[in-house]
Amino acid sequence: MHPSSADAAASGNPFTGSDARTHVDGGFALEEVALANRNSGIPLEALRYDVTPPGLHYLLSHFDIPEVDPAGWRLSLGGCVQSELSLSLAELLQYPSRTLRVTLECAGNGRAGMIPRYPSMPWINEAVSTAEWTGTPLRHLLDLARPTSWATEVAFLGLDRGFDRGVEHQYGRSLELAQARAGDVLLAHSMNGEPLLPQHGHPCRLIVPGWYGMASVKWLSRIDVLDRPFDGFQQAVGYRYRSQEDDPGVPVTTMRVRSLMVPPGVPDWYTRRRLVQAGSVVLRGRAWAGAGVPIEAVEVSVDGEWRAATLAAQTMHRYAWRGWTFPWPATVGEHRLQCRARAADGTVQPMAPEWNTAGMGNNAVQTVQVTVR
Amino acid sequence: MHPSSADAAASGNPFTGSDARTHVDGGFALEEVALANRNSGIPLEALRYDVTPPGLHYLLSHFDIPEVDPAGWRLSLGGCVQSELSLSLAELLQYPSRTLRVTLECAGNGRAGMIPRYPSMPWINEAVSTAEWTGTPLRHLLDLARPTSWATEVAFLGLDRGFDRGVEHQYGRSLELAQARAGDVLLAHSMNGEPLLPQHGHPCRLIVPGWYGMASVKWLSRIDVLDRPFDGFQQAVGYRYRSQEDDPGVPVTTMRVRSLMVPPGVPDWYTRRRLVQAGSVVLRGRAWAGAGVPIEAVEVSVDGEWRAATLAAQTMHRYAWRGWTFPWPATVGEHRLQCRARAADGTVQPMAPEWNTAGMGNNAVQTVQVTVR
Numbered sequence: 022m023h024p025s026s027a028d029a030a031a032s033g034n035p036f037t038g039s040d041a042r043t044h045v046d047g048g049f050a051l052e053e054v055a056l057a058n059r060n061s062g063i064p065l066e067a068l069r070y071d072v073t074p075p076g077l078h079y080l081l082s083h084f085d086i087p088e089v090d091p092a093g094w095r096l097s098l099g100g101c102v103q104s105e106l107s108l109s110l111a112e113l114l115q116y117p118s119r120t121l122r123v124t125l126e127c128a129g130n131g132r133a134g135m136i137p138r139y140p141s142m143p144w145i146n147e148a149v150s151t152a153e154w155t156g157t158p159l160r161h162l163l164d165l166a167r168p169t170s171w172a173t174e175v176a177f178l179g180l181d182r183g184f185d186r187g188v189e190h191q192y193g194r195s196l197e198l199a200q201a202r203a204g205d206v207l208l209a210h211s212m213n214g215e216p217l218l219p220q221h222g223h224p225c226r227l228i229v230p231g232w233y234g235m236a237s238v239k240w241l242s243r244i245d246v247l248d249r250p251f252d253g254f255q256q257a258v259g260y261r262y263r264s265q266e267d268d269p270g271v272p273v274t275t276m277r278v279r280s281l282m283v284p285p286g287v288p289d290w291y292t293r294r295r296l297v298q299a300g301s302v303v304l305r306g307r308a309w310a311g312a313g314v315p316i317e318a319v320e321v322s323v324d325g326e327w328r329a330a331t332l333a334a335q336t337m338h339r340y341a342w343r344g345w346t347f348p349w350p351a352t353v354g355e356h357r358l359q360c361r362a363r364a365a366d367g368t369v370q371p372m373a374p375e376w377n378t379a380g381m382g383n384n385a386v387q388t389v390q391v392t393v394r
Numbered sequence: 395m396h397p398s399s400a401d402a403a404a405s406g407n408p409f410t411g412s413d414a415r416t417h418v419d420g421g422f423a424l425e426e427v428a429l430a431n432r433n434s435g436i437p438l439e440a441l442r443y444d445v446t447p448p449g450l451h452y453l454l455s456h457f458d459i460p461e462v463d464p465a466g467w468r469l470s471l472g473g474c475v476q477s478e479l480s481l482s483l484a485e486l487l488q489y490p491s492r493t494l495r496v497t498l499e500c501a502g503n504g505r506a507g508m509i510p511r512y513p514s515m516p517w518i519n520e521a522v523s524t525a526e527w528t529g530t531p532l533r534h535l536l537d538l539a540r541p542t543s544w545a546t547e548v549a550f551l552g553l554d555r556g557f558d559r560g561v562e563h564q565y566g567r568s569l570e571l572a573q574a575r576a577g578d579v580l581l582a583h584s585m586n587g588e589p590l591l592p593q594h595g596h597p598c599r600l601i602v603p604g605w606y607g608m609a610s611v612k613w614l615s616r617i618d619v620l621d622r623p624f625d626g627f628q629q630a631v632g633y634r635y636r637s638q639e640d641d642p643g644v645p646v647t648t649m650r651v652r653s654l655m656v657p658p659g660v661p662d663w664y665t666r667r668r669l670v671q672a673g674s675v676v677l678r679g680r681a682w683a684g685a686g687v688p689i690e691a692v693e694v695s696v697d698g699e700w701r702a703a704t705l706a707a708q709t710m711h712r713y714a715w716r717g718w719t720f721p722w723p724a725t726v727g728e729h730r731l732q733c734r735a736r737a738a739d740g741t742v743q744p745m746a747p748e749w750n751t752a753g754m755g756n757n758a759v760q761t762v763q764v765t766v767r
Binding site: 086 | 415420421422423424425426427428429430431432434435437438439440442447448449450451453455456457458459461506513514516517518520555556557558562591592593594657660661662663664665666669
């Protein structure tokens with residue numbers, strides 16, 4: 022039902038072996054550009070919004086956006102449970118719901134900066150956004166279904182389907198039962214106070230605060246409580262940190278500490294180089310870390326000299342990015358601006374990415390080159 | 395005030411000559427990928443919607459999305475008029491408004507398919523969408539301002555600003571006075587019944603139905619009635635069909651006839667190759683032409699054999715794309731699917747693009763390669 026890579030590779034489907042991607046260093050392929058055209062990053066100036074406006078939230082869809090008739094949609098919850106559930110959208114909406122402000126980042130954000138590069142969605146910096154998600158806490162439904170004593174994991178299956186590296190599958194991911202029961206995982210039906218847009222998982226998606234976006238399964242259709250590790254492609258093969266192809270690797274889970282700045286001044290259309298007027302400039306940006314860990318500090322470097330930025334007041338939104346500002350007396354000439362966040366767990370952004378085969382979790386310091394006149 | 399290329403190149407700004415782009419054939423540059431990441435195409439499966447949902451409408455912003463306080467925003471209308479205007483948003487909203495369903499396409503759509511390629515936003519097929527725009531007809535304001543007898547053109551200036559090929563400018567475009575007075579040009583304040591989103595020109599933008607998107611200036615701030623041709627960069631330099639660099643070229647204006655299909659079946663994540671189940675498949679897509687010219691026919695080719703598709707009923711929306719369907723008895727094997735539209739003015743999509751230096755107006759036939767099993 023959830024074929025592993027080996028199972029599906031043996032099944033003789035026509036795309037087996039058709040996607041033997043090798044790492045590259047240099048120009049980007051048309052396939053990478055096609056992915057960049059259909060997926061969407063946040064324009065970095067939109068980091069100015071506490072909550073990202075509709076249509077500017079980053080978007081990564083593995084397969085096609087499914088067309089879901091909300092009247093016919095049902096969410097089933099089965100497997101190792103004492104009481105299976107099957108809910109219509111109207112039934113789901115009757116459960117108590119919560120709203121959480123959550124910063125989501127794609128695990129592949131920064132992939133284009135890991136050299137040699139894995140050919141996939143070539144994010145540079147822009148796969149991060151923040152929204153207000155409203156939905157039923159997952160634990161309510163798990164409490165109703167009563168997992169058996171053998172239950173160890175919970176798998177979430179979306180309605181989106183396709184191939185990856187020769188393996189046909191529905192998009193699916195799992196959480197350990199304890200994580201799934203944590204209070205903050207939502208079955209979200211609304212984003213920023215409106216029903217989910219088709220591209221954000223309409224009519225219902227998972228939101229796993231503090232984790233990279235791959236955990237927040239869109240177009241949710243089935244929840245399976247399992248007594249063994251979920252072997253779906255996106256769990257067993259897709260999202261892992263591997264140092265080389267035959268390394269079993271470790272799973273990609275929560276977001277790594279990271280910060281970004283709004284590039285100051287005005288851009289050149291093609292190069293996006295920035296021109297800034299000399300004088301007082303306030304640099305602004307956002308910082309976030311995974312698993313609800315607070316940001317403790319942000320530093321800004323002008324031409325290599327690091328100084329503390331001012332963090333915005335701590336809010337109630339523990340899963341949302343934190344704003345920061347840095348007053349900069351900009352002097353005429355070329356300057357290199359950088360920012361670096363430190364989380365309360367002591368993690369700090371590295372100056373260079375930690376390379377892994379699929380280009381995951383790149384939280385290296387951003388550099389913005391500016392000309393001041 | 396609106397520097398021409400030559401003026402600005404002579405002004406010694408720091409980006410002069412920093413963007414000497416040359417045509418390439420092969421891998422894409424990081425700059426092209428950065429543009430693809432920050433701009434957004436429509437995922438082709440979303441061609442199924444008559445009106446593109448918010449956030450799936452294609453998006454091309456030359457410079458940064460400006461932050462506009464609607465309370466402080468004013469639209470000025472001046473130049474060769476007998477009565478200058480300066481309107482607040484509240485004042486503009488008091489004028490009668492119209493709603494038009496309009497298909498917009500970026501003039502650079504298909505640029506990546508013109509070889510050798512001009513390095514810029516590397517659209518393949520996905521820079522086209524349809525929305526319902528509500529606003530005040532431009533002619534109402536022109537009637538109030540009463541252009542003088544010397545008036546020949548109307549220029550529209552946005553609040554977005556930056557550099558292109560060394561020239562610093564506000565984004566601006568013009569229309570001839572007669573075009574500007576045509577009933578269907580709108581000063582739009584709403585999209586799909588909601589106030590404009592920041593990225594779509596909030597609080598007010600121009601909508602020029604039937605034209606490529608560059609005419610529909612976003613974040614509108616000033617309208618200048620002129621007695622001579624507008625010499626702004628995007629008019630005089632940016633959007634022209636040129637056969638070689640020193641060709642003065644001709645202006646890019648209305649959209650060329652074009653059709654696209656929703657790729658059938660399910661995709662491979664990286665290559666986007668399609669797998670289709672054998673049997674009855676209904677191919678679907680959209681077709682459109684510029685200047686409100688109706689679509690007269692769409693044909694579909696399976697492996698080179700062309701047959702007529704069925705057009706959806708003609709609607710009142712003369713500026714919107716038209717749906718089409720084509721029943722296809724899909725047989726096991728590899729197949730090449732194509733679609734081709736003909737407009738009522740006799741224009742037909744070419745099989746290969748008509749090359750021009752900046753990669754504009756590529757309306758060549760789309761090809762979708764599928765595997766049927």
